[in-house]
Amino acid sequence: MDSPRLLIAGRLWRQYLLLPDGRARLDVPGGNLLYAAAGARVWDDVPIGLLARISADYPQAWIDALEKHNLDTRGIHRLKKTFPQRRFIAYTDLQTRHTSEPVKHFARLGLPFPPELLSYTDPVPELDSRTRMQLASLRQAEIPPDYLDAAGAHICPVDYLTHTLLPALFRQANIRTITLDPSPGYMTPAFWEQVPSIVTGLTAFLPSEEEMRALFRGRSDDLWEMAEGLAAYGCEIVVIKRGRGGQWVYDAESGKRWEIPAYPSREVDPTGAGDAFGGGFLAGFRKTYDPVEAALHGNIAASLTIEGHDPLYALDALPGLAQARLEVLRADVHQR
Numbered sequence: 001m002d003s004p005r006l007l008i009a010g011r012l013w014r015q016y017l018l019l020p021d022g023r024a025r026l027d028v029p030g031g032n033l034l035y036a037a038a039g040a041r042v043w044d045d046v047p048i049g050l051l052a053r054i055s056a057d058y059p060q061a062w063i064d065a066l067e068k069h070n071l072d073t074r075g076i077h078r079l080k081k082t083f084p085q086r087r088f089i090a091y092t093d094l095q096t097r098h099t100s101e102p103v104k105h106f107a108r109l110g111l112p113f114p115p116e117l118l119s120y121t122d123p124v125p126e127l128d129s130r131t132r133m134q135l136a137s138l139r140q141a142e143i144p145p146d147y148l149d150a151a152g153a154h155i156c157p158v159d160y161l162t163h164t165l166l167p168a169l170f171r172q173a174n175i176r177t178i179t180l181d182p183s184p185g186y187m188t189p190a191f192w193e194q195v196p197s198i199v200t201g202l203t204a205f206l207p208s209e210e211e212m213r214a215l216f217r218g219r220s221d222d223l224w225e226m227a228e229g230l231a232a233y234g235c236e237i238v239v240i241k242r243g244r245g246g247q248w249v250y251d252a253e254s255g256k257r258w259e260i261p262a263y264p265s266r267e268v269d270p271t272g273a274g275d276a277f278g279g280g281f282l283a284g285f286r287k288t289y290d291p292v293e294a295a296l297h298g299n300i301a302a303s304l305t306i307e308g309h310d311p312l313y314a315l316d317a318l319p320g321l322a323q324a325r326l327e328v329l330r331a332d333v334h335q336r
Contacts, residue, residue, distance in 0.1 A: 012031035179281060
């Protein structure tokens with residue numbers, strides 16, 4: 001396999017899903033790394049390098065299956081010890097998700113409770129640590145050297161320390177395009193002084209509206225003001241992901257603002273929509289170097305992802321469908 005031209009860094013899960021229609025998908029591949037990689041792969045056939053850490057008991061067959069999609073798995077580092085990689089998500093409707101109390105949600109649906117979730121606790125901490133690395137935190141020594149020859153990289157939500165390490169490492173390696181989707185564990189007022197150091201030097205910062213409002217709580221209620229404030233630290237583009245409200249895009253150099261509606265797809269499973277957007281944005285920006293076109297590419301990648309249950313579902317879309325949707329959505333972009 002050739003050296004990767006794009007990198008995706010993130011997390012892998014053994015996913016336990018209770019879907020909005022009441023069906024269950026238990027112990028299946030998941031994680032923001034897969035959704036983002038699929039979002040990029042929708043638009044670009046170049047080799048994509050994956051970066052993550054996995055527990056000793058994570059199924060190897062799931063890793064091997066990724067290689068048929070030209071996804072380079074050499075950067076997925078298996079530990080000799082086990083750590084929690086089960087991730088429970090229950091939807092009571094398409095807009096409401098729960099990540100705790102699995103017993104209650106299985107009982108609500110009258111489904112047998114899987115013994116693997118006994119004593120389950122959500123593995124994602126409410127607040128990240130400034131000093132202690134998680135077992136899933138990425139380490140520089142575990143990155144294959146040729147990965148650092150890539151042209152672009154997207155960093156999914158991992159944790160604060162990973163997000164302080166990777167952008168600086170990638171810039172030092174002269175990776176020209178670096179996009180980052182922040183972790184909710186540090187998008188809080190408690191990390192107000194630290195977030196600018198993560199944002200500085202990024203090509204694009206891709207928070208959700210909820211994360212932006214959490215970070216700026218007590219400081220601002222104006223999303224555009226928030227975007228300008230973060231961009232002032234030296235970030236080229238800030239994209240605020242607003243779920244069914246689409247995206248707001250702010251370009252620091254021109255000061256221009258755009259609103260893009262979400263493509264009206266047939267939503268089945270909203271898991272991973274924001275992650276697919278991040279991967280699609282990276283691929284789109286590398287093709288066009290245009291913030292709006294990049295956001296459109298991310299938007300369409302997300303629209304394909306939520307129409308199925310598998311993280312790689314978008315890769316089975318009909319040929320030409322993504323491009324057709326892109327052309328339709330382009331007409332609905334509004335400059336503010």
